[in-house]
Structures are given as structure tokens and as C-alpha cells.
Amino acid sequence: xxxxxxxxxxxxxxxxxxxxxxxxxxxxxxxxxxxxxxxxxxxxxxxxxxxxxxxxxxxxxxxxxxxxxxxxxxxxxxxxxxxxxxxxxxxxxxxxxxxxxxxxxxxxxxxxxxxxxxxxxxxxxxxxxxxxxxxxxxxxxxxxxxxxxxxxxxxxxxxxxxxxxxxxxxxxxxxxxxxxxxxxxxxxxxxxxxxxxxxxxxxxxxxxxxxxxxxxxxxxxxxxxxxxxxxxxxxxxxxxxxxxxxxxxxxxxxxxxxxxxxxxxxxxxxxxxxxxxxxxxxxxxxxxxxxxxxxxxxxxxxxxxxxxxxxxxxxxxxxxxxxxxxxxxxxxxxxxxxxxxxxxxxxxxxxxxxxxxxxxxxxxxxxxxxxxxxxxxxxxxxxxxxxxxxxxxxxx
Numbered sequence: 001x002x003x004x005x006x007x008x009x010x011x012x013x014x015x016x017x018x019x020x021x022x023x024x025x026x027x028x029x030x031x032x033x034x035x036x037x038x039x040x041x042x043x044x045x046x047x048x049x050x051x052x053x054x055x056x057x058x059x060x061x062x063x064x065x066x067x068x069x070x071x072x073x074x075x076x077x078x079x080x081x082x083x084x085x086x087x088x089x090x091x092x093x094x095x096x097x098x099x100x101x102x103x104x105x106x107x108x109x110x111x112x113x114x115x116x117x118x119x120x121x122x123x124x125x126x127x128x129x130x131x132x133x134x135x136x137x138x139x140x141x142x143x144x145x146x147x148x149x150x151x152x153x154x155x156x157x158x159x160x161x162x163x164x165x166x167x168x169x170x171x172x173x174x175x176x177x178x179x180x181x182x183x184x185x186x187x188x189x190x191x192x193x194x195x196x197x198x199x200x201x202x203x204x205x206x207x208x209x210x211x212x213x214x215x216x217x218x219x220x221x222x223x224x225x226x227x228x229x230x231x232x233x234x235x236x237x238x239x240x241x242x243x244x245x246x247x248x249x250x251x252x253x254x255x256x257x258x259x260x261x262x263x264x265x266x267x268x269x270x271x272x273x274x275x276x277x278x279x280x281x282x283x284x285x286x287x288x289x290x291x292x293x294x295x296x297x298x299x300x301x302x303x304x305x306x307x308x309x310x311x312x313x314x315x316x317x318x319x320x321x322x323x324x325x326x327x328x329x330x331x332x333x334x335x336x337x338x339x340x341x342x343x344x345x346x347x348x349x350x351x352x353x354x355x356x357x358x359x360x361x362x363x364x365x366x367x368x369x370x371x372x373x374x375x376x377x378x379x380x381x382x383x384x385x386x387x388x389x390x391x392x393x394x395x396x
Contacts, residue, residue, distance in 0.1 A: 023183050106366065109143075124156045162361070187380070213271065231328075
């Protein structure tokens with residue numbers, strides 16, 4: 001499977017592993033990639049991909065830790081997740097038909113527990129101890145990518161736009177790369193974009209609010225709305241949707257990022273309370289939560305992307321969806337309707353499984369870190385300058 005690239009590559013290809021667990025905390029995506037070159041000249045081949053779902057009890061520990069975890073609980077969870085990430089890395093290496101000594105590095109995003117870029121002291125915390133990963137695999141591990149960008153005055157997010165810029169910039173067409181994970185985020189790439197021209201930010205909730213509503217209404221029996229089937233049987237409430245769309249984050253100008261602090265447990269409880277006051281049935285509540293994600297994404301395009309398009313570019317604009325939300329047929333239908341019937345593409349049109357792209361991005365970021373090259377996009381994060389990301393745990 002070959003991923004398109006834009007320019008000629010340089011020699012000396014390397015195998016790297018990328019590890020990703022998103023804000024939905026549903027499991028670990030692990031990839032093996034073969035990378036040569038650097039920056040926009042990179043050539044990237046996806047060799048193997050696996051997904052290791054978290055057991056329900058572990059997912060509940062993670063979600064509890066995000067909001068209510070004690071220092072002792074998070075400390076232990078950090079090491080427990082390190083073990084899980086290490087096993088995922090070894091499994092995908094076997095899937096690729098390789099051995100650990102053939103891998104030059106692992107790039108691990110970790111599991112976000114808190115992301116507070118707008119706090120009095122901006123901060124972020126991802127766990128999944130990289131020293132455990134390095135020790136169990138015997139492979140140099142690069143992790144904790146967000147903190148250097150925060151130290152340089154940025155939001156520490158989004159970081160995937162670097163990979164979007166490398167993989168998807170087109171000579172003729174503007175593109176939006178829309179990820180719908182727990183949080184929605186976009187990367188806007190003008191034609192022939194330089195790094196400084198990339199625009200990227202979190203659009204608001206992706207699957208997070210939908211998943212929270214589904215879990216609450218099902219008494220914990222469901223963790224997500226498979227294929228959007230529950231929402232498809234409901235009718236969204238325009239009144240409740242208008243209230244949800246008044247959230248101040250949605251109107252805040254980029255650069256901006258968000259997480260469970262704004263759209264997690266407390267937000268879901270408030271949404272359900274308002275829905276009950278409106279006497280909505282369960283399917284209508286799920287439909288409204290799904291419409292909220294679609295409407296917030298479409299609003300982000302209208303506010304912050306369309307004004308950047310030159311004359312004639314709107315008709316040429318391509319929208320490429322990725323993440324778990326791209327598999328929600330009802331969400332995709334709602335988004336298409338709000339975008340005037342525009343055709344939506346997905347990562348698989350470009351040879352990238354939807355669930356593999358973010359793990360691939362962190363393999364690429366680890367590669368750039370080992371080469372001493374910056375991996376952030378300051379126009380997306382708000383950092384004062386490009387910086388080399390991550391902390392390196394060397395193999396022994």
C-alpha cells in the first residue's frame with residue numbers, strides 16, 4: 001500500500017512504529033511505516049496496521065482518570081498503559097514480518113488525561129510510560145510530543161497537521177483534512193501550501209458527545225452508536241441544537257484546541273438534562289448530539305476556512321474525512337447536507353485506513369525528531385516558532 005507523496009524522496013529509508021490512542025479511549029492503533037526523506041519530500045509507505053481495543057474496565061479507568069483520577073491512580077495507569085502500548089508495538093512489528101532490531105524508533109502519542117492550553121499555567125498530560133515501551137521492546141521511543149510546543153507558546157495541538165501537510169498538499173486543489181475522533185479537528189491546505197500557510201484547529205466535539213450520550217442512555221451497554229443507527233431512527237431537536245451551538249469554543253478564533261475539559265462528562269450531563277426538559281425520546285437525543293457534531297464542523301468551515309479561499313477555489317475544494325466518525329453513516333449524511341451536498345472523500349481514497357492515519361502521523365513526527373527537525377506547525381498551534389517535538393528514550 002503506497003501513500004502518495006509530493007516530491008522526490010531521499011535515500012536511507014527507515015522502519016518506524018507509530019502508536020495512537022485518542023480522546024475516545026477505545027484502544028490503541030499501531031502502525032509500521034517505512035519512511036525516507038524529510039518534510040514535504042518525505043516518502044511514506046504503510047507496512048502494517050493493527051488495532052488493539054481496550055477492555056471495558058480499562059477504558060472506564062482511563063475515562064475516570066481524565067476527570068476524577070487521584071495522583072496514585074494516574075501514576076499506576078501511566079505504567080499499565082505503557083505495557084499496553086509496548087504489546088501493541090510488538091504485535092504490529094510481527095504483523096509486518098519484521099523483528100524489533102529492524103525498527104529504528106517508536107513514536108507514541110500516549111493517552112491524553114488532561115489538556116489545558118488556556119489555563120493560568122498552560123499544560124497538558126499524556127500517559128503511557130515511554131520508558132516501559134522502550135524497555136519491553138528494546139526500541140528507541142519518542143513520546144510526549146505536545147509539551148515542547150506548549151513551552152514555545154503554542155496550544156500543544158493539533159500536531160497531526162504536519163503529517164497532513166506532507167501527505168495531502170496538492171498542486172492545484174485546496175483541501176480540508178477533517179478528522180472526527182473524540183474531538184473534531186481540521187487541517188486546511190491551500191494549493192502548494194508551505195508550512196506557514198497551513199491552517200489547523202479543533203472544530204469542537206467529534207464522537208465524544210455522541211459516545212457520552214449513547215453510554216448514558218444505554219446504561220453503559222453501548223459505548224458508541226455503530227454506523228449511526230440509533231441516530232438514524234431519531235429526529236434532531238432544532239431548539240436544543242441551537243443551544244449547543246452557542247458554546248463559546250465554536251466561535252473562538254484559531255489557533256484553538258479542546259478536549260474532555262469542555263465537551264466531556266459535564267457537558268453530556270447538561271445536554272441530557274436539557275433534552276429531558278424538552279421531553280425528547282432517546283433516539284432524538286442521539287440524533288441531536290450527532291447533528292451537533294455535523295453542524296459544528298460545517299460552521300467551522302464557514303467561519304474560518306471559506307473566507308480564506310480565493311475566487312473559484314470553493315468549487316475545487318476537497319474534503320477528506322478520517323477517524324472513527326467517518327464510519328458513522330448518519331453523521332456523514334448530516335455533514336453532507338450541511339455542506340450543500342458536497343461529496344466527501346475519506347483517507348482510504350488515498351490508501352490510508354481511517355484508523356491508521358494518526359498513528360502514522362506520530363511515526364513521522366518521531367522520524368523528524370530523531371533527525372533534529374521541527375514537527376509542529378506554528379500557524380496551527382500558535383507557537384512562537386517551529387520546534388523539535390518529543391522526548392527520546394534510547395534503546396539500551
